[in-house]
Ligand SMILES: Nc1nc2c(ncn2[C@@H]2O[C@H](COP(=O)(O)OP(=O)(O)OP(=O)(O)O)[C@@H](O)[C@H]2O)c(=O)[nH]1
């Protein structure tokens with residue numbers, strides 16, 4: 001391990017597109033395992049930004065929510081995610097993913113409350129923007145931001161499939177890590 005590490009974790013409901021987003025950011029197809037079936041990511045996976053040894057880590061977490069797993073497994077994941085978010089000393093912030101089409105779920109709102117409670121900063125990113133028809137886009141964006149209780153400009157809309165919004169998110173991430181130097 002490098003002497004000093006700074007982490008940025010990707011948080012969100014199972015199937016919201018966390019692992020796909022990491023692949024899009026890295027411009028790789030199969031770096032992080034993705035799946036149509038919720039529960040693809042079952043461990044905490046760490047991706048280091050270049051150069052090797054930079055200590056700048058993007059962290060892919062298992063998702064909360066409707067993963068088709070035995071109750072005991074779900075509970076184990078929940079504890080793993082919560083313990084990681086609470087206890088990692090080098091975690092500086094999170095990206096909270098919200099599905100553009102589904103909008104914030106009860107569990108998403110609970111997670112945000114909890115992040116506020118433990119005082120961990122977050123950035124909202126809405127995933128799968130390609131799935132929202134352009135005629136519905138402005139209404140959908142308004143609904144999503146008002147449910148989150150934030151301004152329009154507080155949510156970045158991205159699509160891992162079309163690549164829309166990815167360059168902006170990539171540059172925000174570079175800035176986040178850059179401010180560490
Ligand atoms: N249309 C569309 N589908 C997407 C996009 N991003 C992810 N998906 C699909 O959504 C499904 C779930 O994606 P994952 O990246 O595995 O989701 P995850 O959040 O990592 O899921 P867990 O690991 O189970 O927590 C897959 O079938 C992806 O192909 C996107 O931008 N657009």
Ligand SMILES: [Mg+2]
Pocket residue numbers: 018019020033034040041060061062063
């Ligand atoms: Mg995943």
